[in-house]
Amino acid sequence: MASARSTAKLVSAEVTTFAITMLGLLLVTFLIGRVIPIDPVLAVVGDRAPPDVYDKARIALGLDKPLWQQFLTYLGQVARGEFGTSVMTSNPVILDIKRVFPATLELATLGTLIGVSLGIPLGVAAAVYKGRWPDNLVRILGLFGYSIPVFWLGLMGLLLFYAHLGWVGGPGRVSVAFDDLVTTKTGVLILDAILEGEWEVARDAFSHLILPASVLGFFSLAYISRMTRSFMINELSQAYILTARVKGASETRVIWRHALRNAAAPLATVIALSYAGLLEGSVLTETIFAWPGLGRYITASLLQADMNAVLGGTVVVGVVFISLNLFADIMARVFDPRTR
């Protein structure tokens, strides 16, 4: 009984936090949209519109009403699940997001997979061989990861792997020859292609995906390996490691079963946050690779003062971020018995 009550309490606390965070997020984004020195009517009618057309659009956008009233109207719409129509695309914002989010999702997921699958072993190796070459390698990788601008790495990657070596596809999600061959189900192109058994399309899509995902994966790797290293160094210096070794456990067992298991809880948070960061959409990567993802969508909308789209996109980012945070909390509970 006690545990059920505490779970209910926990859930209601999380829901309240979620609601407050979302409200704050909406308010801040809404206000940013109103204080930026860009006239949103311009986005609708363009620079050349005569005054009567301009006024008509201004009233249609509700911009003649006081600020608080505009915000309340907007909240009401969001509560009903309406995000309005994007000026830029003339589509309902919901439809746009359904289109751009899967593009970012596949990029971020593969990027994170690359980051995790290479970053954790590298971080562990660095901790085990502290002060020796694997450690130095990880530190140099980390340094690059923090200091190389993403657009430079992206362009260099394209120049080398696409233009010179021809190993991967160029900017864009799929080659033109494979356009419109699969129907959109999930929006994640590779998945849709595999579901329809279009292996050629899946392969082509993958050859376009791997490079931008690797670029993002590299940054995620640099971060994850560095964090893994410091968590592992901390664990390996603990008394229980000494005990395990004294008991005769093999070094592999000590490192992977004992130390890493205990480093897993903080690591889950690091990975979740890094994944969330990639899911917001990496604007520069998406621009260089002509990737129609969420980051570019929100940025382009903001620069066009297309506020419905910006707010809709922000809600998605907020939900993703909060959910992954929640997920990280749960994972920490699973890995760390002390938090149960």
Added chain:
Amino acid sequence: MRKLSVAGALMYGVAAFMTPAYAQTPKDTVVMAKQIDDIISLDPAEAFEFSGIEAIANMYEKLIAFDIKDPSKLYGDLAASWTVSDDGKTYTFKLKPGLKFASGNAITADDVAYSLQRAVALNKSPGFILTQFGFTKDNIKDTIKATGPDTVVITVDKPYAPTFFLNCLTAAVASVVDSKLVKANEKDGDWGNAWLKQNSAGSGAYALRTWKANEQYTLEANANWKGGTPKNKRVVVRHIPEAASQRLLLEKGDVDYARNLTKDQLAAVKSNANVVIDSGPKGYILYLGLNQKNPNLAKPEVREALKYLVDYTGIEKNIVEGTYTPHQTFLPKGFLGAIDDKPYKLDVAKAKELLAKAGLPNGFTVTMDVRSIPPITDIAQAIQSTWGQAGVKLELIPGDGKQTLTKYRARQHDIYIGQWGPDYQDPHTNADTFAINTDNSDDAKSKPLAWRNAWAIPDMTKVTQAAVLERDSDKRKKMYEDLQREHMKVSPFVIMFQQTEVAARRKNVDGLVIGPNSDTNLYANIVKN
């Protein structure tokens, strides 16, 4: 180390899957890399952005078109002939027989009347191109009429110069839509606007297959086109925002055309034997607007001095070579009455003399709002340096395009560096904004560029207004020539360059027409070997 080997196996799998799927562009498809994120609608009555207009030009036809080699020559596109009544107010058009829309429906006078009525009634951004002739929602039924299956009669409110009205009919807003198809997709009296934003109902060389905003549009050859089915079945235009990425795609052969290469990339692809560069003059003009609310800029000598302080040839050579050419009048080359006088060149001594005459021998400090995009930023910096030589201290305020524009429209700038593209192929389009200001008060109804720079010109306004009513073409031409000469001497506009549009293509593809405006960038003749 089990996990490491798992990761290794994973990488092998990845590498095996990754062997490049060679997908050069298909034989019957032309692929373009282009920045098309400005498209907000593909409805010809609504679209007013460069990319949208270009797409529409390839999907729709108009009554009249102009010869892109000599824009002063008009010819009938859907119209077989036309006459103007003696009082200069009534135009009668006869349609060519036997023409069809992409849908298979016949093109009739009803379609023409419906299309023009629709554009007037919707009155979206480009609507003024038609409504300036006195058409309103309430009078369209009387002023734009189909009087027979192939006859359309249009009555304007004043005896305008016929060239003025006919030139306006060559704009995208006057495109003829398939009225049966559009009416079938009307919703709540929206004239089919919501549907036509994302679909096409025209008779041009191509029809719209798909448009995904900020991603790509795909056009499919129209078998009913009066010019015969285009050789290329499909044209795919992909939004590739980054010019460096466009270059890589082109050099690799994954696209046939790269449309937005900058000066440096053009220089780089020149050495590629598989790439050819096409170009054509565009009507866009690059200028500085000097706000007359600033007391220093309001002095005539200062305005003239600043015109002598721009290094026109240096900027062309070092920053915009191949993409802009020096041009100093408000009418771009290719327009009726355009002149190519270039009286100004960098002359610091002369500028200093003029500044001294204005009582500012030591110069002054002034700001300029600058869009943070190439080549605008670089040009602004070059200007900053030459102005400095005469003691004019120029502070640059960088900003996003919409942001600087918002400030400009509110007349809160000192100097604005901007671009202006004509709305239709008639000299009035630029005269109407550079040389007309009917009311210079802050709450004026009409806000042309002259107003934005607070330039009060009651006399010049009268001259400009008279030019649209001059029915003798030669006299009209002379009026614009004189107007430009006067304007370049006294105006607060430092007009510097005219844009050249450039398209880099693969050697085996050719035939893109680069006309003087977006309305005349045509895909129909593109062939691929």
